[in-house]
Amino acid sequence: MTMFLIKKSDVGKIAEELARDHQVYGPMIEKGSGQTFFDRADDVSEISLSAPIPSNPPKSVVFPQMERVLAYEYDRPKNSVKIEPDYKVEPKALVGLRPCDLAGMLCLDRFFMGQEFVDEVYLAHRKKMFIVTNTCVAPFKQCFCVCTDSGPAASEGYDLNLTDLGDEFLVETGSEKGAVFAAGLGLAAADDSHLARKKKIVDKSISLFEDIAVDSKAWISRVMNRVTTGFVKEEVWEYIGDQCFECGACSFVCPSCSCFNIADVTNPECEGCADRLRSWDSCSYEGYSRMAGGHNPRKPVEDRRNKRFFCKLSYSQMKKYLRPGCVGCGRCAWVCPGDIGLPNVVTYVRREITR
């Protein structure tokens, strides 16, 4: 694939150019609170490539928290239904996606599009998408992508990948679409020396991870082994389950969590009319795993909790995603009222191994 260089002062042009025929999304800092959001840019100059990892997972672009997927109208006397699918087909561009979040989206791709049935709603969001990733030249406090093989630089799935070389950005192309687009920007070509500079920067970035993250690198695979083979003791799951507040946050913020709920909301002002909503759901909720008839295979909260960690840390999931279900973004640790984000869970299982 081809490589180019773009001046720091010009890097905004990528988003500007994409905005011609895409809805552009990217990381932006909310002024009042200083919080980073990955959101639709009304004005592409709002996008900040140096902003910290977004607080919300960019999956919300392809899999929104709550989305109207269709509307229907049932005419009882005529026994007929009018169905209007509501697929958001506008082309979208994601500019400044972090490598972990891209890895998360690739998991979602495999879940929504890589199995027997393709999810049309997801496909519509994803179809004409242009992805520009941004190498993390330094990790943020909660990051551990080095342990989950998803950063600090993206290796696949992007159209363009940017790396901050100091005074300029290295632009790597990752797809045909990306190559054509980059060629159209009239940029100077980059060579292997720039690639070598990138490698140095990535190595430096890796060295800057918190000890615990680097330390965990080997541990994650050992913990995965334990989780998969069922060697984690009941008491450990119980200890973890006792701390779960059943808020659902860990699933909501996770870039690779795909569970959703479907609700038909009737319109009180129009007989027979309803909107079908799809929204984020979570395995931590009791009603989520309850089956019709009252049987609940995962009634105690610790069973629901370990389900999540099976999903993130077992080989069976690796078969589905071709990688661990956790991409090391650290968001679940941020938002968990019970303080049982994934890194802590790894620590608890690990503590058991060393005992």
Added chain:
Amino acid sequence: MNQKPGVCTFCGTGCGHFIGVENNRIARVYPSQNHPVSKGRLCVRGWNIHELLDTPDRIKKPLIRSDGPFVEASCDEAVGRLIDSLKKYPPESIGFLASPRSSNEEQYLLMKLARSVFGTNNICLDSESGHRASLNVLHAGTGMAGMLGSIEEICGAEFILVAGIDITRQNPIIGSEIHMAARAGAMVVTMDSRRTQIARLSKKFLQVRPGANKLAVLALAKTIYEENLHDPSFLEAHTEGFEGFRRAFGKLSENELYEKTGLKADEIKTVARHLARAKSAMVFFSSGISGLDEDTIGYIYNLFLLAGKIGKEGCGVNPIAGLNNLQGGYDMGLAPDLLTGFQPLADAATAKKFEKEWGTALPSSPGKPIYRSLADQASELKALVVVDHDEGIVRYADAIKKLDFVAYIGAFKNPFAEYAHVVLPIATYVQEDATFTNAERRIQLSTKKIEPEDGLLPGWKLYSMIAAKAGRAWKYAKVSEVMDEIARLTPAYAGVTHAKLAGGFGLQWPVDDKNPGGTRRFDLAKAGRKLAFYGVSDVFEAPSADDRFPFLLMVGKAQHFWHQNNLMKKTHIPMREYNATLMDYPEGYVEICPQSAKEIGVRDRWPVRVVSPHGEMRVSARVSDDVSPNTAYAPYFVQEMISRFLLGHTEVLRQGEDATIPVRIEKV
């Protein structure tokens, strides 16, 4: 970017969030990372608030009815009808039931409407007396009618007592702070009759017999005093009235205390020593429907005063408001005997200040709490205005049906409206700027996110319109001017303006010249007075079980079942969680331990009859280790329990959770 900052309006924690808007509809919610209270967390309710805010289940048109069904009316017509109907009666016969969910501005204007336009002091909050009991104690003791500590300081407390509150369910994010403090090394002790989640997360769990909280607190205080763990020079220099409290210590022998509380000597002694020796200590208890009674709250406050844990960093006696603006409701004077900021109506100088600002005389006849009137067969109450109501309806349906006139004002559809003659819609809280005051006195501004639907007025405009039509023109050009007026009349809010709150995370009152940035906690050094021990009784009537009624039944909250769930039912996910339990226990449940279940001869989900001296109900048994033998627990959402069973138990309704009911449980 499409992220608008705001405040979760479910419970009194006041977590910060961002709301996303699409096509003038609420599309999503996300936690606010830098918010000092919630620090990036939300609970199951908060994470799904967008589902409520997007519900089509709203009241959108004014409705009136004479004898038959409702007919749509213009706002003018409905307001006219409301005024005519109220003006028919003398002020003693009309009442206002305000909502602990409304914003400060709306609450204040409803209070002003009741007093200055309709001339009545019959106004109170639609919530039980629990929070008022806490405020009475704290105000009498320290002069501050609100939480003495601060949520932000939980992480700095060395000792934390959680007394009779299922806090990880009721106010989960406060529960989370306590859990984090425990993980960081704080000595967290839970005192409860039921093994709640926070009990499991605590370092010590004092499983007291139902109804014996006060005795357990007394036992702690007695230990501190008798082991000389308190600081006499602190008592001497900073407190008064200790003698009265001390008298209670001699009332019961140690053995009686252990027997009645079900606790062991070494449990009590260890906890008392930890409390006394900690550098800082906090206590949390519930205010509201399942809150403790005033006397027990008095004991808790006195215990912490004796231990010298008031007015210093990391300390606090902290009543927890279950509803988002319960604290604000009392701040706004929604009580028959109060004006704003806990200023007594009876105080001549205060009354004069209000009369001057409002340009009218205040009603002189004392008001009565609405619930007391509804419970009183001989009450003069004839006409009632109810705002955004969740609770009392199921209990007082018969009394409400008998009233001549009922008006309902609210944003969401509500079963209460069925009892009304006039229904007036208002905009939701995301459709106007509004302030709310959380459990730790933090006044937060939530800015307007979407436009109200055609013709819908925000509460402050509707109340202004009612006042104008009734002959008193209020001159507010914008809602921030309502806050300016509140600030002029309320010392604790003196420095508050919308402009000052904008873009920040709120300010904790008092906000005044001396504390322009607000006041994190009650400060002994600035108190300028002695702290008074609260005058408590030394009568201990712990309910006891006997052969006929061998179980002690407790009543409480559960996470998704909350204040009759009128709002929860308008969401999808919290509602599903609610239904999951309802499907398992369609008639509601009473929780008993495996041993009791065996004795009665029932299993999980089998129907049982719960019989008390005053009534009975049929529910399912839920078998769980969380209760001890011969105690039982029923969550408050059990409809039959509230509408029928509890009616005979007026004491329970008044006293809240501490008033447990001896019952018999039978297999059916």
